[in-house]
Amino acid sequence: MAISLSDSRVLIVDDNEFNRKSLALVIRRAGITQIAFAENGAEGLKAVESFRPDLVLLDVDMPVMNGLEMCEALRRNATHEQLPVLFQTAFDSDQEQVRCFEAGGSDFISKPIKPGECVARVRHQLEKRKLFTDLAAYRARVERELAHARAMQHSLLPEGRRLQSVAERYGLVLEAHFETSSELGGDFWGVYPLDDRRVGFLIIDFAGHGITAAINTFRLHTLIDRFPMQDAAPSQWLMQLNGALKDVLPTGQFATAFFGILDLTTDTLTYAAAGSPNPVLGVGGDIRLLDSAGLVLGASRHARYTDHSHRLPRGGFLFLYSDALIECGGANGLGPLGQDAVPDFVRSAVEANRAHPLTPMKERFYARTHLPLRDDLTAVWIARRA
Amino acid sequence: MEFRSRVEQDTVEVQLSGRLEFTDHDRLRDIVELLDGNGLRRFVLNLSALDFIDSAGLGMLLILQEEAEQRNIKLVVSGPRGDVKRSIDLAKINEIVTIEQ
Numbered sequence: 001m002a003i004s005l006s007d008s009r010v011l012i013v014d015d016n017e018f019n020r021k022s023l024a025l026v027i028r029r030a031g032i033t034q035i036a037f038a039e040n041g042a043e044g045l046k047a048v049e050s051f052r053p054d055l056v057l058l059d060v061d062m063p064v065m066n067g068l069e070m071c072e073a074l075r076r077n078a079t080h081e082q083l084p085v086l087f088q089t090a091f092d093s094d095q096e097q098v099r100c101f102e103a104g105g106s107d108f109i110s111k112p113i114k115p116g117e118c119v120a121r122v123r124h125q126l127e128k129r130k131l132f133t134d135l136a137a138y139r140a141r142v143e144r145e146l147a148h149a150r151a152m153q154h155s156l157l158p159e160g161r162r163l164q165s166v167a168e169r170y171g172l173v174l175e176a177h178f179e180t181s182s183e184l185g186g187d188f189w190g191v192y193p194l195d196d197r198r199v200g201f202l203i204i205d206f207a208g209h210g211i212t213a214a215i216n217t218f219r220l221h222t223l224i225d226r227f228p229m230q231d232a233a234p235s236q237w238l239m240q241l242n243g244a245l246k247d248v249l250p251t252g253q254f255a256t257a258f259f260g261i262l263d264l265t266t267d268t269l270t271y272a273a274a275g276s277p278n279p280v281l282g283v284g285g286d287i288r289l290l291d292s293a294g295l296v297l298g299a300s301r302h303a304r305y306t307d308h309s310h311r312l313p314r315g316g317f318l319f320l321y322s323d324a325l326i327e328c329g330g331a332n333g334l335g336p337l338g339q340d341a342v343p344d345f346v347r348s349a350v351e352a353n354r355a356h357p358l359t360p361m362k363e364r365f366y367a368r369t370h371l372p373l374r375d376d377l378t379a380v381w382i383a384r385r386a
Numbered sequence: 387m388e389f390r391s392r393v394e395q396d397t398v399e400v401q402l403s404g405r406l407e408f409t410d411h412d413r414l415r416d417i418v419e420l421l422d423g424n425g426l427r428r429f430v431l432n433l434s435a436l437d438f439i440d441s442a443g444l445g446m447l448l449i450l451q452e453e454a455e456q457r458n459i460k461l462v463v464s465g466p467r468g469d470v471k472r473s474i475d476l477a478k479i480n481e482i483v484t485i486e487q
Contacts, residue, residue, distance in 0.1 A: 205441070207441035207442050207444065207445045208408050208441065208442040208445065209408065210408075251448055251449050251452045252445040252446065252448050252449040253445060254441075254444075254445060254448070256441065256477065274477075275476050275477035275478060277476075278476075292476065293475060293476050293477075293478055294477075294478055295477070295478040295479075295481045295482070296441075296444070296477045296478070296479075299448055299482055300481065300482055302481075303481070323440070323441065327440065338469075339472065375440075
């Protein structure tokens, strides 16, 4: 990559006037016009702040503050950590060169100055710096956009006030935790009042993570409204959603799902699932995993789902979660939780905090998990008040 | 994930080991290329040495199934165990891909 050096700013720090002039002459011939000078390290540091160079040509032996000290001072300052510093050194010795690198120098040029070598090394450092700043700017932009997308994804989920009002209406305790991974993820969940006695719960996880998975959650959000939940059994509803997702998802992309309807008059939870992690049902001290096997959504047009029914009376609970809960781990020497450990995990959380078991669950999960998360984490606690 | 392949007459057997997950997407292309062998009829994906598969990994099995179908090759996934078997069973991948124990 050949870049124009005319935009580049170079600071020359040298106590010898002849050296300053000859260096300036060499780099001016290479097209660099913005050049500033300093006569020792202390002046050099000030000039870095005022002139904001893209590169420093630095002498080693100078009065007041030598080049090694100046370079070390620059490297202690986070702003100038990446500023290229080329030492000019008269000693072609291994030891001297090691000292320059140890002080934080990027490279060095030998004295007396050889114009060809000098320009080549200056150009190389400036090109590297330009690539670095371009990449850093690009990365900053992508991070801003991802943060924006994460916020949009959050806006698809039920907000606290709405959860509260649904909980009041049906005599429930509803709590949820949602955290997107370092990038973006494909988790989604929702709560759907169907009529005065029935409320629906949906949790969905698109395979993989990243922008593709996140876009799929937006797709899903528009599809959900297309299929009324009131008159369909959960298995039928999942079948309709499966067909719609099969139409839009390319091969290899799919979603796991759990859709359940809680009927308060019959104390019954009826659900169908498509390969979501096993939900946890707690009734009267008995805590167990529910069967959630089912062909994942969007993989085949012919998928069929099964309705399951369980008693969920007052005082009972249902705990839904995404696979991050059981697959993420690795901190403090602990592996992932794993599916089999979930009932005990829930039981001990209920014992620790009966009113808000999600709180100890979160604490215990984060104690064993490296951050940032590799995948989205969703956890939804649905309990019937006693 | 690591893989080794072995050709025997009209069959390719690919043995996967380690973890098959999101980050392995680039390796998938190398496995798909194995489907282009001459006179190939049967493609066996041996998972007996695979320790973990995530949802993206399951997606890769579905992609391989489609790629094999398009070439008229029979794909068989063999020997999944432990967590891998559990994930495959949970997602009912057997409704799309032939799984042999």
